[in-house]
Amino acid sequence: MGKDDILSKAAVLQRDQETYAIVAPLPNGVMDVATARRIADTAERFGVKHLKVTGAQRLVLLGIAEEDIDAAYESLGVKPQQGGALCQQYIKVCPGNSFCARGQQDTLAFAQKVWERFYPVPKITAKVKIGVAGCYNSCVEPAIKDIGLIGLPGGWIIMVGGAGGKDPRLGEIIARNLDSDRALEIMEKILKYYRGASSRHQTRNQRLGVILAREGKGPLLRACGLE
Ligand code: SF4
Structure with a gap:
């Protein structure tokens, strides 16, 4: 069976049908430098090449492997947001x-x-x-x-x-x-x-x-x- 979004982890399957997008903290569209550094470090650690600011003012890490999702959230210091994946x-x-x-x-x-x-x-x-x-x-x-x-x-x-x-x-x-x-x-x-x-x-x-x-x-x- 093919992969699908993992909504309990606010992880959205990408077009490659292999990797996932997850949401980093960007409360109110503003972040301090330490948070930006933490996000960049997480991106590097898990091989993320691109970050995307969405229309909903979310900062999304693109291209996370399924087995890395939990560790990536832990590295970001956040829990998956309820309703976050699909911008409900x-x-x-x-x-x-x-x-x-x-x-x-x-x-x-x-x-x-x-x-x-x-x-x-x-x-x-x-x-x-x-x-x-x-x-x-x-x-x-x-x-x-x-x-x-x-x-x-x-x-x-x-x-x-x-x-x-x-x-x-x-x-x-x-x-x-x-x-x-x-x-x-x-x-x-x-x-x-x-x-x-x-x-x-x-x-x-x-x-x-x-x-x-x-x-x-x-x-x-x-x-x-x-x-
Ligand atoms: S709506 Fe636009 S112009 Fe008005 S306060 Fe907000 S950012 Fe500034």
Whole structure:
């Protein structure tokens, strides 16, 4: 029998049908020099020739032999991320006011809170993609994420229901001028609504935007206390 992805190890079979891609730590798209060195050392040790930064801000080591996967993760000092291999769940975040001159909010600190509070997001049967941008330039495309945030001087905007792929959609704004605590509170309610929809037969496996198109925004707005 041929090889396949090893999802329990977040290892994706490559086009050569022999080696695997695994995900190195790149939280919020930023790493310190020591982490970069550790990743490079691991790559050399296991014969990796190329690293790839993905659209989901992951750093992927390409070409790991199956028997080296566990040792490579150990060398990186991380465990395989749940849902990591196929990008079922992620946060894409821009540098915000930590590094970017245009940044209006601290996107990196906010995204860190999102990771700590919500990830991995359990019991949602479709993808959960979140984008956090520090200004209207929207460098991480929050309008095509299930939940998108844009930082402005007066606080956060939240959009819901965006997606790319075979059924592309733009998210709709459901709240403005939120401080970080309030934005997190609303996100928690959005995820609870999404989880509930994932448990219903009619909306199982559907992206948030598809669910909203089918059911209207009303139930979500009420669940979030916004109507
Ligand atoms: S979205 Fe705005 S703050 Fe973020 S990187 Fe782009 S220009 Fe900078």
